[in-house]
Amino acid sequence: MSIISKSATQQREMLRTGELTSVELTTAYLEQIKSRESAVKAFVHLDEQQALDAAQQIDTRRAAGEPLGDLAGIPVAVKDNLCSEGVPTTCASKILSGFIPPYDATVVAKLKTADAILIGRTNMDEFAMGSSTENSSIQVTSNPWNLQCIPGGSSGGSAACIAAGFAPLALGSDTGGSIRQPAALCGIVGLKPSYGRVSRYGLVAFASSLDQIGPMTGNVEDAALLLQVLAGHDSHDSTSADVTVDGYVENVTQPLSGLTLGVVDEHYGDGLEAEIKSSVEEAIRVYESLGATIKHIEMPHASYGIATYYIIAPCEASSNLARFDGAHYGHRADPSTSDQTSTSEDALTRMYRSSRAAGFGDEVKRRIMLGTYALSEGYYDAFYLKALKVRRLIRQDYDNAFKDVDLLIGPVTACSAFKQGEKTADPMAMYMEDLFTVTANLAGVAGISIPCGLTDAGLPIGVQLQSAPFQEDKLLRAAYMFQHATDWHQRRPEF
Ligand code: GLN
Numbered sequence: 001m002s003i004i005s006k007s008a009t010q011q012r013e014m015l016r017t018g019e020l021t022s023v024e025l026t027t028a029y030l031e032q033i034k035s036r037e038s039a040v041k042a043f044v045h046l047d048e049q050q051a052l053d054a055a056q057q058i059d060t061r062r063a064a065g066e067p068l069g070d071l072a073g074i075p076v077a078v079k080d081n082l083c084s085e086g087v088p089t090t091c092a093s094k095i096l097s098g099f100i101p102p103y104d105a106t107v108v109a110k111l112k113t114a115d116a117i118l119i120g121r122t123n124m125d126e127f128a129m130g131s132s133t134e135n136s137s138i139q140v141t142s143n144p145w146n147l148q149c150i151p152g153g154s155s156g157g158s159a160a161c162i163a164a165g166f167a168p169l170a171l172g173s174d175t176g177g178s179i180r181q182p183a184a185l186c187g188i189v190g191l192k193p194s195y196g197r198v199s200r201y202g203l204v205a206f207a208s209s210l211d212q213i214g215p216m217t218g219n220v221e222d223a224a225l226l227l228q229v230l231a232g233h234d235s236h237d238s239t240s241a242d243v244t245v246d247g248y249v250e251n252v253t254q255p256l257s258g259l260t261l262g263v264v265d266e267h268y269g270d271g272l273e274a275e276i277k278s279s280v281e282e283a284i285r286v287y288e289s290l291g292a293t294i295k296h297i298e299m300p301h302a303s304y305g306i307a308t309y310y311i312i313a314p315c316e317a318s319s320n321l322a323r324f325d326g327a328h329y330g331h332r333a334d335p336s337t338s339d340q341t342s343t344s345e346d347a348l349t350r351m352y353r354s355s356r357a358a359g360f361g362d363e364v365k366r367r368i369m370l371g372t373y374a375l376s377e378g379y380y381d382a383f384y385l386k387a388l389k390v391r392r393l394i395r396q397d398y399d400n401a402f403k404d405v406d407l408l409i410g411p412v413t414a415c416s417a418f419k420q421g422e423k424t425a426d427p428m429a430m431y432m433e434d435l436f437t438v439t440a441n442l443a444g445v446a447g448i449s450i451p452c453g454l455t456d457a458g459l460p461i462g463v464q465l466q467s468a469p470f471q472e473d474k475l476l477r478a479a480y481m482f483q484h485a486t487d488w489h490q491r492r493p494e495f
Helices: 008-017 020-038 048-063 106-115 156-162 180-186 220-231 274-289 302-323 347-359 362-375 381-404 427-434 438-445 472-485
Strands: 043-046 075-079 117-122 171-174 189-191 212-215 260-264 293-296 407-411 447-453 461-469
Touching: 008 020, 008 220, 020 043, 020 048, 020 075, 020 117, 043 156, 048 117, 075 106, 075 427, 106 117, 106 171, 106 212, 117 156, 117 302, 156 171, 156 180, 156 212, 156 302, 171 180, 171 189, 171 220, 180 447, 180 461, 189 220, 189 472, 212 220, 220 302, 220 438, 220 447, 220 472, 260 274, 260 381, 274 293, 274 407, 274 447, 274 461, 274 472, 302 362, 302 427, 302 438, 381 438, 407 472, 461 472
Parallel strands: 075 117, 075 171, 260 293, 260 407
Antiparallel strands: 043 117, 171 212, 189 212, 189 447, 407 461, 447 461
């Protein structure tokens, strides 16, 4: 059995006992990347030499008996919207080309303190806007289960990376589903923590009230391991919560007794692919066989999730992305050569306009326009304010649900990985990918996607569990119970 098919938790033990060195481990992943990356295109930047040097240092420190961090010697891939000092951070956007952050995101600093090996930066939809990673201005990533298919998005690079065996651990970000949806489509585990659980400092903001960074891994124990490193209060992020971080690693293998799971009947409507429906139903039966009680609950406002999200997220994005003006970061258009649409426009305004016109892709522009429109005078009350009110009602639905049940269980996506190009011309179809994921972001609750099946075409299916805020411990333990009773997490694509 090759070392890269073992979990990070097992690798960590082997590194500890001296059965394995970090150089060997890192080299094994780099070899897999060398042989397969040209087909998958998961990375936008690979740090081969730095990774090997860092691995060598960890091995030397270990040999000298020095104390080491919790991820010592284990490779981690990082989504390209997380600042890493001295390493290009592009959000897969032309407007950030050439931007090299002078500081580390808190999560990156935490990985470094944990002595992880930062192996490279993963592809994504531009500014994390999308569900297929096709909105990247750099390249289209393929799903390792079927190279003609999308890996999901926006953290598609990180998901493909885990499925393809390019790294055991990866970071993603989830604003409306971008960790859970690609995790489901690539047959891996993806956890969106509660809002405030993980610091967003140094995450290039898309929609600040929805964004969360979280682990993408091959199995539940590894998600616990990575979340343990990432979670916790950070004074650099005023929205990060000062809530005790539980012992995820220590607790994850302990089953929960008396578990009550809530099923939302509306999730099983027409749009859901039959194979996904039957796999999720089978997952529910597995929980029942493990002693869980199933309760049918109502989420009366969940059906407004997409409409609410696609007002709030673009509004926040239009404000957050105002900083990319050609003056401060990355790409700057030359005003003397750019088009002069308006004669009254001064050179500075022309520079802003043409930098943004050339720097942002179509989907990002669409969101900026939608958000600017919904926030403008006369429309604010009808759109943005209304959306905020519905958001509150969605949160109330969750609060009511969690009075009756421990966790919610349901699908992650309505369909399995689709062909590249299939939905690019239809933004609404792409937005519907987020049907079952956006409500968790709107309410700030935690959610995890775990593998629960394969379609006849051999594409992965995920099941989603959601918990009340800051109940990640329960979420991970319940997810592990399912994993322990099944073997879907052990399937890996042959490609
Ligand atoms: N697919 C959603 C969107 O396009 C979610 C993206 C995300 O979670 N970053 O906005």
